[in-house]
Amino acid sequence: MHWRTYLHYFLLLVEASVFSLKLGILVYAANMVFVLTYNSPCSDEEALKTIHKLCLDALNKKAFGNLCLPLCESLDLQYSFCTNGGEKDVFFMSWDNSITPSPAQLVMKRTRFTDQIVNNLYSTKRDDFVNVFLTELKTLVNRHTKSKYIGNMKDLLQLFWTIEEDKHLKHENVDFLRNVIGLAFQSEYMFMLLHPIGNIAPSLRGSCGQFYFMEHVPLRLSDVAITWSSQVSIAVKLLDLVQQMEDAYFERLHMCDVKADNFGLDDNNHLKLLDIDSLHFHSALVRKMSDQHCLHDRDCQVWNCRGLCNMTSQKCRPLRFNSNLQNVCEEIFLGADSYDGLLSNPPSSVGDDLREILHSCVVSNHISDVDQDFTSQEMKIIDLLKTILKKKTTSSIR
Template sequence: MLIIRWIRRHRICKIFLLLLFVILTANVYYFIHHSMCSVESSKKLLEDLCNLYRKREVLGNLCQAICENSLIRFDTCTNYKHGKKVLFVECDACEPPASVKAVLKTKSDLLNRDKLDISKPNDILSTQTFLNLSNRIMRDSVLSEFGIDTSFIEDVLSELWFGRIEDYIKESGLPYPDASWVAVQSIWSLFRQDEYAFMKLHQAYTFVPKIYGTCGPIYITEYTPSGSELETSFLHRPGSSWNQRASIAISILNLIKTFNTGLHQPLEICDVKGDNFGIGDYGRVVLLDADTVFFRDKFEKDILNDQCRKHTDCDFFDCRGLCNTTTGKCIQRRVNNNLQSVCQDVFLGILPHFFAGLLHSPPSDFKLELIEILEKCAYPSNNKADIVRVPATDETFRKLHTLLSKSIR
């Protein structure tokens, strides 16, 4: 009898393990399938976009270049992340007369893209009312999402697009009410993508990639090599230029200072890694992925979890939180900071690849002092075993900036 029970338990255990293996395999396949891109799916994306354009369901300053003149041509695609589709294109319309490499992005499902929930106009009078109301909705949305007051801007719709919305309406070939509807919905489908909205509102800043234009919910930006591509060129090559890497690190530090004090609110970067920084013209550092950057008010109000049982429940990627286990609620603020995350994940390199980051292999006469400062920056509490929940200090910032400047020869 005992043997029979043991055999039954053994079979049940085997069946359970088999089911677990099948579930894990299916999840891995699903993740790979939905995160990898293909030439076919990328071309299908452009084909679907152009079908919408030909039916005049989307508008934008680059629709004609993509769909009619072949001035923007597919080159390669990269892995999709968090639903965002990213293609590299050759663009003759971005910086004419030159042909440049550019990046085409969208986080929107073309057929189920975000649409502004508002009544469609049917005559000239209702169209003007529609445009005025759309402007007001957009102005309120910019204020609530980004804390930016646009009351001094008469035409917020055009500010978030390229050129005057009235010009697109006239040139669309559609009746005035229909053209206004398509234009507003095209702008709204862009604005509902956090990265586009953030970059468009901050085009005056050098840390933001230049946006060349849009078509429906798709936008095209300048191409800048990401951290992973820089790694293969010189960042991790033996004998790579310390001066170049130290200069990039100084630029990143200056960028952190801008995020802390140079905008209308402090900006929290919650996904810190080399891939999310690029190098633009004249060596300027740009922020490539703005999907996980938030102004502090929005971060503390909307992004942080409310309920918690442990500290990690209050984390959002690299933005660390604290759980008040007595009340079961997250403390509504970030407890580390941008400098700490950058030192740990970009400059130093996280375990087990300790000191294999951007600032690897420093000059020997600066090495010991630099390691000491970087460790203090990345691990302010001197504990490498736990998740860091302490901010790096302003004094550490000054010491690191000064030492890097001295090390450049």
């Protein structure tokens, strides 16, 4: 082979190596930005700075909400500590109020960069700002419910009760409208606002600016599931929750991040789902799946809501391949990752029967391509599980 040919191939190799190096640097830089933005430990100093800025906005009538007063003026709402909330600011607060005998423990949250998104979407120079705002708000509300209608500002104020109405404030005030739309962009806030009844999620207590405040659920499953009787009690509550997801709302509700850390018990021993952002109504979930390109079925997953890939079109099919029940059996009852499993070590008197039905639960096919009622197969599994769990067994310490 001529030396010029060797030189040509050598230069091509060098060019490819340089490209790979540049790509590696870009990937590394992108990962560093993600780590620094979302995974850096929270700081009390930064948290207090954020609250201070929020209170300045509240005092200057740029931030509104029913909890701005106790947070920023009477100071009944005090900062305790913060935690790393990924893409959210998460502050734990103590509220010394006249409603509860002891200070209420609240969680104060905001999805980061919400204000920048709102500022980019809505320019104050637009003459039709209010109409554009109401149109967008209707879209956001309709993602979570079909029973609410917003036709004007009066409807808006009745729905968004955490935004305290100021009689001297014109509702066309841009800052006021940005407060509302900033809250509406946050799916956890919207779910708690629109579905306050049902006891599946922490209760919403109020808002200030684009921050919202919710009930703090102090206990995780691992804190209370000590004896077999307590494990059975929690398991039955989880099964009831699964059934509630099927028929308590205008359409099926999917839990797409099922794991032990995402469930807790409140002071009244009610089981609460803590990761509200992982909830998807059926139509929204299948729409999200069908928008995705894929080469494999795993490309169609939304956390642990599994999908199927159409290999011909390389688009995800508009369906979920597993179910809430299947995920609860697999991830919580049997256990996954570092969690041992709520029902993984039963007494010998029920062990064989329980393991058999849990195996059936996990391997069952639960394709959900329409918003249908609970399948007879799922109902049978739930009834069998409850029957086995309610058998008289001796308490055991794990």
